[in-house]
Amino acid sequence: MEAITTTGTFFDGLSARPRPVTLRLTFQLEVSGEDVSRDWSLLDLRAANAAPPLMRINHAQGSESIEFSDAAFAEALKARCPDLNRTESGGGLTRLVLWSIAAGVSVLLTAVYGVPAASNLLAPLVPQAIEAQLGRSVDAQIVGLLDDPPLCNDPGGRAVLDRLTARLAESMALPTTPQVSVRQHKVANALALPGGRVILLSDILAKAKSGDELAGILAxxxxxxAARDPMRSVITAGGTSFLLSLVLGDLTGSTVLVTIGQAAISxxxxxxxxxxxxxxxxxxxxxxxGDAAALAAILERITDADDEKPDATSFLRSHPVTAERAARIRSLAGEKPAGPGILSEAEWQSLQGICPKPAKPEKTKPDDKDTKPPTEKL
Ligand SMILES: [Zn+2]
Structure with a gap:
């Protein structure tokens, strides 16, 4: 590895005295000056707030730090230090204590109540920032598992979807603002993920016959x-090891994520x-x-369509009481309100056009070998 050198200032964290030093970046960071000689592991370096081009680096253990103003050196450091921008909540000791407590608590909860009950207790306690990070990771996992379906973002349709989302969310006590993405896929499905993310697969738009039906699915x-179900199911799928990695802040690249992505779909x-x-x-x-009974209509339509497919069992297995469910929705919904519904006809047309039209429209055959429908989960 090529060594890079620059000059900077060393602070011992005990006195305010700046000491001029030479910084040499190899597989470690060598800090040397008149009465200073340190060989710092690159894993222990943490960037602190500073106005560029000044860069301030703290050592993760202890109170020592360095400063320098050298853009090339800063870039090299960023490239070689994986944890440079890692934020630790309260330093090493707090982290260790948290880790031990979480390990003890989660093992105890899991032993006493089993994982599902433990996840009920823990889901509301996960901080929003961690849930948002997790949502991004699970989203990426699911998109990968679905063979990377393209994102649908026609501006007109997108604007209608955003307005509809805001209007529905307005009256619901949600822990976070929902972020809805639409992806082109042959399966009618909608998935709620941690961090307020919702993925709509485009076939649900094709199956919906009105704005009220789609509004019902979204809502x-x-x-x-609102019930934090996605976070709960992620904790259930990930188990205790996942809880530990949450506390350790080490989520990316975790094999647990693959399990979670699959569980979120199936x-x-x-x-x-x-x-x-x-x-x-x-x-x-x-x-x-809107007409709230429209949700019952689209659920029944999806179930019927699913029934004709060879692997229909998946939907029916996870929704064993659709008839009862539909009846319950209708009784809660009451009379159909007067008026045009939640979206105007023009808005509904725009929303349906959110996905680009395929160049050659072709009918999807039920026995299409390429179609691997994920389990419906509405
Ligand atoms: Zn559901």
């Missing part, structure tokens, strides 16, 4: 977010969780002026 997913929520999300959806759609 149902927001209902899962595992359904409990019947109670679905009923609660349905009730949320009905209330939100009603408040927004």
């Amino acid at each position: 149902h997913e927001f209902g899962h977010i 595992a359904g929520y409990s019947r109670d969780a679905e009923r609660t999300a349905d009730a949320y959806a009905v209330a939100a759609v009603k408040r927004a002026g």
Whole structure:
């Protein structure tokens, strides 16, 4: 590895005295001056706040730090120090204590209650920042597992979707602002992920016959977010090891994420969780002026369509009481309100056009070998 050298200033953290030093970057950072000689591991370097081009680096253990103003050296350091921008909550000792407590608590909870119950207790305690990071990772995992379906972002459709999202979310007590993405995929599905993320697969737009139906689906997913169901199911899928990695802040690249991505696609929520999300959806759609019973109609349509496919069992297995569920939605929804519904006809047309039209429209055959529908999870 090529050595890079620059000059800088060393502070011992005990006195304010700046000491001129030479900095030499190899597989380590060598700090040398008149009465200073340090060989710092690159894993122990942490960037501190400083106005560029000044760069301030703290050593993770102890109170020593250095400063320098050399853009090339800064770039080289960034490239070689994996944890340069890592933020530790309160230093090494706090971290260790947290780690021990979390390990003890999660093992105890898991032993006493089992993983699902432990996840019920722990899901609301996960900080939003960690949940947001986790949401990004799970989103990327799912997109990979679905063979990278293209993102649908027609500006007109996108604007309608954003307005609809804001209108529904307005009246719901959500822990975070939902972020809805649409991806072109032959399966009608919608997935709620940690951090308020929702992925709509485009076939659900094709199956929906009105803005109210799609609003019902969206509001149902927001209902899962309100109840923190995605976080709970991620904890359940990841198990205790996942809880530990959450506390350690080491999520990226974790093999646990693959399990979680798969679980997010294939595992359904409990019947109670679905009923609660349905009730949320009905209330939100009603408040927004839509026909809340439309959710029942689209759920029935998707189930019927799924029934004709060879691997229909997946949807039915995770939604064993669709008839009862639909009846319950209709009774909660009550009378169909007067008026045009939640979206105007023009808005609904725009929203349906959010995905680019395929160059050659072709009919999807039920026995298409390339189609591997993920389990429906609405
Ligand atoms: Zn659901």
